[in-house]
Amino acid sequence: GENVEQHPSTLSVQEGDSAVIKCTYSDSASNYFPWYKQELGKRPQLIIDIRSNVGEKKDQRIAVTLNKTAKHFSLHITETQPEDSAVYFCAVLSGSARQLTFGSGTQLTVLP
């Protein structure tokens, strides 16, 4: 089955700095790559996604890049704010599966 690895597991940045979280996957047929944000005790919420026919997607301070050859994709958050502090999960929909496989999560802390 699909294997998704996410790094780092924890990340602390100063307010205003950028944060980058990276995920690798194993199935070259994977075609959909969403990122979810989960605040403590709350539900995971989709923040951005990208499909395999696109290399980069941006939404205000958040961007995702995809390198299909290397089988990795990354979340970029610029001008971080304290409210960005949360756990971020990458996920992959592989070619043969019909449900998402999640990474292990990154605890992002934005220090004021």
Added chain:
Amino acid sequence: NAGVMQNPRHLVRRRGQEARLRCSPMKGHSHVYWYRQLPEEGLKFMVYLQKENIIDESGMPKERFSAEFPKEGPSILRIQQVVRGDSAAYFCASSPQNMNTEAFFGQGTRLTVV
């Protein structure tokens, strides 16, 4: 549209009891997914259902766990004879088709086995 509704939000069961977790998908969504999240871990897929059909239960333990999504009413995840290791947050997600479009998660049910 009330979103994906899960109940109860919190459930406490003694070892050996049964736990029933309910999920009502968003209006118009016919695909339901159950995920389990252990403390400080990621989401692990359990089962994928459509109305009256289990499509993929590859992530669900073979014993004590079962799921259904009847023609009428919510999807139910049932855990029989609960053990301490079943303590986790159980999230339900729904989508209008398979997960290559945005899947919406419910607030989760936090099961504690004492």
